[in-house]
Amino acid sequence: MNGSASRTITIPHLGRVEGHGGIFLKIVDDRVVEVNLDIHEGSRFYERLLVGKNYLEVQGIITRVCAICSADHTVAALMALENALGLPETERVQRLRGLLLLGAAIESHALHVFALALPDYLGFDSVIAMSEKYPTEVASALQLKQLGNRVQELVGGRPVHPINPIVGGFGRLPSHRQLSALREELTGAIDSAMRFVDLAVTLELPGWSTNPTVFMALRPDDAVYRFRGLTLCTSRGEEYPAASYREVVQEYAVEHSHAKHAALASGGTYMVGALARLWLLGDRLGGRAREAYERLFPDGVQPNVLLNNWAQLVEIVHCLERGVALCDELVSVSETDRDAIEFEVRAGRGIAAIEVPRGILFHEYEIDDHGTVVAANIVTPTAQNLANVEDDLRAAAEALLLTGLPCGDAELQGNLEMVVRAYDPCISCSVHVVRVDS
């Protein structure tokens, strides 16, 4: 190559992701000199909107930060508020919220893996086009997604923006008959999820997307694979109490994006999500999920973000199995219509951290003696991942150019889109915000 060759890659609107985002890359002599993941979705200032509202309004507002993650925001908000009010979570409520999170994860992962990501690996522009050649697979994928929604409808009241979970418990509890029926459906779906594992092992993922990074996940206290825990742990061996997240995660504004970026205070960008969870906690998986994990990751978890799709597939199997166990636990105790504890309002500050499909979600609220929200802070998984996405885009583009294979704009664009998509970014979530320093 003679002199300095400069080119730019612009993808104004990313397809098959939630929300509005684009990619801009400037390349000089096969080196990426500028990389922007542009987030141009409008801001909605939800944290600022909560200030001055009654704490009972929080869930109904904050669930609408994002539709796909609405059950996750609901559970995180209720846990943080109850924390602020000093309320305990009864065992039944804890299990039901756990079941709700599993339903949300099944729906979200199924939507992403089968409808948004898989078309890339099978060579289609959408799941609709894919259904002509793979009708059975698409039908079965939609059934899995629907089952995730059915769980959310039963526990949350509807598949998007749940209405049944409230501060202190639930409006109406599912009956034992409904839980038993759900249990059978979850059991029956495990085989069909495993058939996608059979399909996935036949697909070869490219290596140009490999880029070492730091993984972070929430570690449960018991040696089990769960979406709740009190300790943040990283692949560098660091450990922090989840409640100290403000010291661990540093958010900062960047000019090209409506969403903030984040880095670890100890240095470096990092990744949260299914791949991070498998890296840190994969050994804890049991049952068929363990089988899926061993088949899809025969050499252990590699730092290749495209593998996040297969990590989500492993988690679908885990969520189905865990859902069966939770249904069993829930029907083993006596049946009742309503479980909502009585309490007095008091001033306080509460933090909740949970693992949701895209990674760790933090919610924090401060309320006064009258139950009025004084301050709110939310850190979403996608906001935590954005800086890492840009780092991966840079690495992927340079690795592709180094291969010496023909690398036209169209190929490069398609491959870079796959990198972003593998993160399963939720752009609505990432721009919800503004922190108000009180």
Add this chain to the structure above:
Amino acid sequence: MTTGNTKPRVGIFGLTGCAGDQLQILNCEDELLWLAGTINIVDWVMVKSENDHSCRLDIAFVEGVVATELDLEMLRTIRARTTFLVALGTCAVWGGLPAMRNEIPKGVLDREVARAGDPTVLDAVEALPATHFVPFDFLLPGCPIERHEFLATVNSLLFGTVPELPAVPVCLECKTRENVCRVIEHDEVCCGAMTRGGCGARCPSHGVACGGCRGPVEEPHYDANATMFGDRGISWVDISARMRKFSAPVWMRMGLEGVIDHER
């Protein structure tokens, strides 16, 4: 809508919002493949990577609020290329939750938010429903939309007509379900009497007061409702916060903010 054997060309779009209404379309799992075979979805960025952004559209569905100049430009372009335009969800119809931010004075946003180093405030225009800017041919409220109402709309459009959707308040649907009243029995601010039904009174049926997510009925009688809640000892701040949540622009236009402040 269709001419001869050609399937109608359809676009599905999201402005600023949570993408919940587009997700509800994807949540029609049993009907999705039928839908894809019956209509020709040529532009749907959330689901397809090969989209035609310039062809004429027979039908377009738009969700979300206009919160940026880019949103407005996109909306006007969609209107210009579309024969039958449907507003999808409460944000597009009434402004929904994002429009609540209009109540925060620009000066306050600049001071509190810009100080926190957030870049987003820079191009933040007022958030208003899509219906404020261009004419729509049909409105489908809901936060999110009800799946059966969306499917009924598509079905009717295929036959060249529009569906007859319930226009009664949630309160009526709640009565037919024989739920315990959240206002009378629990002294809660329930928006059921002011809110358009079609949801089957989902919230009160779960023992939770209606939040008003489907937007107002034709004559919401806000003042009479506010007085009723006030008589039960609920604070005006809490009453107005709940009642205007999903349709703040209407509330502001009707001057109700002043009434509440006066009473306060």
